[in-house]
């Protein structure tokens with residue numbers, strides 16, 4: 001079995017390459033087009049400048065740019081930025097792509113909307129690093145600007161928890177996901193085994209899991225106000241039927 005190199009898991013490009021077809025199947029790009037319309041309605045966005053932080057393959061950046069918005073997509077994985085560039089090229093839109101670590105990227109008072117979507121937050125071992133990311137986003141927003149964060153909420157994980165899940169992928173490969181809740185329900189430790197062409201590749205990664213209240217407190221602690229929580233992009237409450245934990249805050 002191939003083992004993951006040591007270091008921060010999210011900096012291992014092989015992880016994003018090997019899991020690409022599972023994480024970003026074509027229907028997920030279609031979902032993003034619909035979600036962008038919902039997000040714009042949910043936050044009543046009337047501005048022009050958008051930061052798509054951890055933009056990955058541009059699922060959200062490209063449809064935003066197609067709407068005529070000025071979009072900056074930031075990500076640290078070159079493989080995914082290449083996919084994003086390709087997509088923007090084939091859709092004939094311009095996006096500013098920047099390779100950077102979310103702990104470092106900051107452009108003072110540049111954007112009216114900042115997005116952190118599809119569990120792109122909570123990657124770091126130290127809570128100070130998550131806070132640094134939120135401070136960067138806050139600094140990068142214009143006064144009155146809006147942040148939308150979308151993660152898998154702790155309450156949702158607790159309700160639907162399975163320690164193991166397996167998925168068949170269209171190319172015949174399989175992904176087995178094993179999960180463990182650690183640190184008193186603060187973190188989730190994941191092991192993913194990708195079985196492809198007779199080879200098993202093994203990846204381990206950990207995320208901080210936020211409850212609705214914890215995420216709200218974090219946002220408020222760096223200066224966001226009017227923080228509201230939702231259970232989907234339609235704006236339904238973050239309650240028992242929530243599919244995602246979505247926090248919206250204003251600078």
Ligand SMILES: C[S@@+](CC[C@H](N)C(=O)[O-])C[C@H]1O[C@@H](n2cnc3c(N)ncnc32)[C@H](O)[C@@H]1O
Pocket residue numbers: 010011016053054055056057058059060074075076077080100101102103116117118119120123
């Ligand atoms: C689950 S994907 C979500 C991608 C995109 N938001 C979407 O919804 O399709 C998480 C993204 O975070 C990026 N990422 C992980 N760690 C990062 C870091 N420290 N700084 C910047 N980007 C990072 C990954 O490269 C990946 O594109």
